Amino acid sequence: MMRGRIILISRAKRRKEVPRFVFASIFLNLVSLIDLRVAACNSTSCDETMGAASSFVGLRVEQATARRLLAVDSTQTLRQDGDVLIQLKDTIKIYCGDPNNITSMWKPQGKRQAVNPCKEKNGTKQYWRGIDCSADLRVESINLTNLGFSCKLSLLVPSLRSLSRLKHLDLSNNSLTGPIPLELASATALETLHLRSNRLDGQVVPTIFRALSNLTSLDVGNNSLQGSIPPSLGGLQFLETLDMSGNNLTGQIPVELNSCKRLNKVVLSRNGLQGGVPFKSLSNLTFLDVGKNDLSGELPTSLDSLLALQTFDASHNAFEGRFPSFAGLKNLLYLDLSTNKLTSPIPREFYDLMRHLSFLNVSDNDLRGEVPPFDEHRGVTSRSFLNNPHLCGKTLNKKCSTEKSMLVAISVGGTVGCLVMVLLMYVCCSRCLRNAKSSKSSATVSAEVELNLSSEDVTRITQNFSEQNYIGIGSMSTVYRGQFLDGTAVAVKRLTIRRGEMSESAQTVLADRFEILGHIRHSTLVKVMGYCCSPDMKALVMEYMPNGTLSNLMYPSGDAEVVKEFNWTHRINAAISVAEGLKYLHHDCPTPTVHGDLKPSNIMFNTFMEARMSDFGVAKALSDNGIGPSASIVATTSGYLAPESARQACTIKGDVYSFGIIVLEMISSRSPQSLEAGQTLPQWIRDTIQRNKSLKHVLDPILMSELRLQQQRMAMVLGVALLCTREDPKERPYITEILKMLNHIKANRQDGSLRGSRGSRRLRSSLRNHQRNEEVPGINVQPWPPSAGPSAPRRHVMSLPHNPTLSDWTQDSAENR
Numbered sequence: 001m002m003r004g005r006i007i008l009i010s011r012a013k014r015r016k017e018v019p020r021f022v023f024a025s026i027f028l029n030l031v032s033l034i035d036l037r038v039a040a041c042n043s044t045s046c047d048e049t050m051g052a053a054s055s056f057v058g059l060r061v062e063q064a065t066a067r068r069l070l071a072v073d074s075t076q077t078l079r080q081d082g083d084v085l086i087q088l089k090d091t092i093k094i095y096c097g098d099p100n101n102i103t104s105m106w107k108p109q110g111k112r113q114a115v116n117p118c119k120e121k122n123g124t125k126q127y128w129r130g131i132d133c134s135a136d137l138r139v140e141s142i143n144l145t146n147l148g149f150s151c152k153l154s155l156l157v158p159s160l161r162s163l164s165r166l167k168h169l170d171l172s173n174n175s176l177t178g179p180i181p182l183e184l185a186s187a188t189a190l191e192t193l194h195l196r197s198n199r200l201d202g203q204v205v206p207t208i209f210r211a212l213s214n215l216t217s218l219d220v221g222n223n224s225l226q227g228s229i230p231p232s233l234g235g236l237q238f239l240e241t242l243d244m245s246g247n248n249l250t251g252q253i254p255v256e257l258n259s260c261k262r263l264n265k266v267v268l269s270r271n272g273l274q275g276g277v278p279f280k281s282l283s284n285l286t287f288l289d290v291g292k293n294d295l296s297g298e299l300p301t302s303l304d305s306l307l308a309l310q311t312f313d314a315s316h317n318a319f320e321g322r323f324p325s326f327a328g329l330k331n332l333l334y335l336d337l338s339t340n341k342l343t344s345p346i347p348r349e350f351y352d353l354m355r356h357l358s359f360l361n362v363s364d365n366d367l368r369g370e371v372p373p374f375d376e377h378r379g380v381t382s383r384s385f386l387n388n389p390h391l392c393g394k395t396l397n398k399k400c401s402t403e404k405s406m407l408v409a410i411s412v413g414g415t416v417g418c419l420v421m422v423l424l425m426y427v428c429c430s431r432c433l434r435n436a437k438s439s440k441s442s443a444t445v446s447a448e449v450e451l452n453l454s455s456e457d458v459t460r461i462t463q464n465f466s467e468q469n470y471i472g473i474g475s476m477s478t479v480y481r482g483q484f485l486d487g488t489a490v491a492v493k494r495l496t497i498r499r500g501e502m503s504e505s506a507q508t509v510l511a512d513r514f515e516i517l518g519h520i521r522h523s524t525l526v527k528v529m530g531y532c533c534s535p536d537m538k539a540l541v542m543e544y545m546p547n548g549t550l551s552n553l554m555y556p557s558g559d560a561e562v563v564k565e566f567n568w569t570h571r572i573n574a575a576i577s578v579a580e581g582l583k584y585l586h587h588d589c590p591t592p593t594v595h596g597d598l599k600p601s602n603i604m605f606n607t608f609m610e611a612r613m614s615d616f617g618v619a620k621a622l623s624d625n626g627i628g629p630s631a632s633i634v635a636t637t638s639g640y641l642a643p644e645s646a647r648q649a650c651t652i653k654g655d656v657y658s659f660g661i662i663v664l665e666m667i668s669s670r671s672p673q674s675l676e677a678g679q680t681l682p683q684w685i686r687d688t689i690q691r692n693k694s695l696k697h698v699l700d701p702i703l704m705s706e707l708r709l710q711q712q713r714m715a716m717v718l719g720v721a722l723l724c725t726r727e728d729p730k731e732r733p734y735i736t737e738i739l740k741m742l743n744h745i746k747a748n749r750q751d752g753s754l755r756g757s758r759g760s761r762r763l764r765s766s767l768r769n770h771q772r773n774e775e776v777p778g779i780n781v782q783p784w785p786p787s788a789g790p791s792a793p794r795r796h797v798m799s800l801p802h803n804p805t806l807s808d809w810t811q812d813s814a815e816n817r
């Protein structure tokens with residue numbers, strides 16, 4: 001169809017011609033709609049889809065008017081905008097679902113059946129929901145966020161691109177799939193395009209953005225897009241915001257982005273980007289967030305030319321060498337360079353700048369030298385420098401070595417000099433020995449930071465544990481909201497231990513354990529920011545988590561103000577975060593730690609709804625001191641503790657079991673405590689699937705709307721969780737392996753193949769070690785993944801990989817097998 005040509009029949013004008021023309025049009029449109037339907041069906045649900053498609057033909061013939069089925073290539077009038085929206089509504093209803101019925105009012109209205117999405121009455125806007133209009137009453141903006149739409153984006157684009165005046169399109173927080181369609185390139189009026197937090201995948205095609213030359217804001221974050229960032233984005237001269245974070249993008253950040261002179265905010269974190277940071281001379285750039293990538297090399301001096309920069313996050317990369325002075329960045333407020341490989345001293349000029357920062361984190365590097373005394377203030381404290389073993393200084397409570405004075409002594413020369421040197425060496429060595437003795441935990445505790453608070457401090461923080469600060473109560477503690485003097489919000493967990501209940505030595509041991517917990521830092525763990533272990537009070541001061549616990553999300557109470565959406569993406573992301581936290585505790589942290597009490601109430605959500613794990617090591621610290629219920633009682637009542645925990649101390653494999661139960665619960669929304677006595681959640685899942693041969697019967701009803709698109713991933717995650725909950729701890733994988741499996745499942749296409757197939761042979765063979773020949777009773781084990789070939793039988797019954805291995809879902813596995 002040629003651009004600009006409209007095939008639109010005016011009913012009034014052509015009523016007599018309608019029969020032949022309209023029937024032809026209806027036929028053609030039905031064929032194209034069925035084509036779309038076929039394109040939409042995926043490999044596992046085509047039968048179902050096609051069945052529905054044939055009944056759909058009858059339905060559409062009955063319902064659709066000729067006008068509604070006709071397509072407009074580029075709208076010229078408000079009425080045509082309306083027609084296109086009605087067409088879009090049909091597509092949404094048929095393919096995407098509209099659980100909130102947002103489009104129900106998108107229809108001809110009044111006696112005259114007027115199609116007017118921009119209706120105004122007595123100066124009041126009565127626009128169709130989700131629609132905003134320009135001053136001259138044309139459709140200018142579509143905002144359909146967070147509405148549970150679940151379909152291919154390509155199905156919506158034909159209508160959207162027809163709206164010739166559409167400037168703002170926001171379809172974020174739905175479940176849209178497929179690549180960003182090339183057809184979108186013809187929506188040339190677009191100024192903002194927000195497709196954040198969907199399930200888009202495929203390569204980012206450069207030509208699309210070359211054409212969308214009016215874009216000021218592009219947000220495609222939190223999807224699964226692949227390939228590299230298109231250099232063609234450099235042609236978008238009006239671009240102010242670019243967010244491509246949380247995808248699977250690789251390659252280098254294109255230097256061409258420096259041509260977008262209006263760039264104000266660039267967010268590229270959580271990808272697999274490599275190379276350096278090429279940004280320079282972007283005088284409007286205030287926000288650059290490139291954390292959690294594979295970037296490397298030195299941080300360039302050209303960063304100094306980003307004069308407006310306020311926020312710079314380059315954490316969790318592999319930047320090495322020199323710490324930049326950031327001398328030119330007079331507006332900088334937030335700086336995160338943590339978890340890199342920076343090895344130089346921190347330049348003096350930086351400490352001047354530091355006074356103005358409101359947040360600093362340079363922990364987990366190998367920075368050197370003395371940190372001069374500075375005024376600690378909100379967000380910039382000695383904790384900002386954690387895990388840099390070669391940093392020293394009074395503020396860090398760590399004496400610097402006398403290297404300097406030794407050099408001076410050497411320069412004096414002569415016999416006296418030698419004598420002095422010998423003396424100094426003696427002093428130095430004895431000091432080292434003393435240090436090593438006095439801080440036995442220095443290998444485990446990353447930096448010596450004051451976490452120990454007095455009971456007066458804790459009482460003040462919580463306003464004397466006032467009722468309005470009460471958050472909740474557990475079996476061993478009550479939790480209160482609190483605030484540090486600098487305004488940082490905290491949660492104070494006051495343990496229910498009465499004065500005299502603990503011996504003095506037990507109290508010292510507990511304080512030591514709390515001190516160690518306070519130095520364990522990882523982005524997926526709730527920070528322990530202080531503790532109190534005085535005779536009259538035992539308390540932990542923790543980072544405040546404003547979005548509640550996993551239990552609150554899974555089972556919101558009736559009076560919950562906002563019942564937060566907790567969809568499949570949230571759940572798999574939460575599982576991955578918890579696995580990352582456990583991996584850190586078990587294998588990466590200087591003091592390997594067993595969580596020992598992993599359960600939904602210990603998984604919390606921060607402002608960004610990211611899962612964080614709390615209470616790690618607390619159960620063990622308490623039980624080692626004879627406090628709390630015995631493990632055997634907890635193991636038999638909680639449903640989260642591994643069966644062997646009743647007989648032996650908690651182990652990392654015990655944590656893996658608890659993790660598996662939590663994942664099974666997230667999939668089924670069935671709490672282990674809700675089961676009949678003696679039954680475990682894995683048993684219930686296995687029995688139910690054996691009886692019904694279908695995933696549906698164990699699935700949380702809230703996830704049903706996502707089943708069609710996610711069933712393979714759901715089944716694979718279920719398989720991993722069953723593996724974690726094996727009775728024999730030896731048969732459970734380590735959390736490192738589980739994490740790799742979950743990440744592969746997340747990046748996996750619905751057809752079972754893996755984009756960019758990065759399966760590691762070593763991992764595969766280690767996972768094969770977990771495979772056993774016996775089958776989980778009753779689970780219909782089908783070849784996995786289902787063959788993607790055209791002759792493969794379409795199945796409705798879900799097959800479940802009870803013993804998944806990585807090779808089960810890597811593309812090359814089928815060939816190798």
Ligand SMILES: Nc1ncnc2c1ncn2[C@@H]1O[C@H](COP(=O)(O)OP(=O)(O)OP(=O)(O)O)[C@@H](O)[C@H]1O
Nearest residue numbers: 471472473474475476477479491542543544545601
């Ligand atoms: N860091 C935090 N931020 C916000 N709320 C918190 C925080 N820690 C705990 N809470 C809230 O306080 C409640 C009580 O927590 P607590 O750790 O005392 O018990 P629990 O984990 O729920 O149960 P149990 O004592 O049986 O392990 C939690 O359910 C949670 O809602």
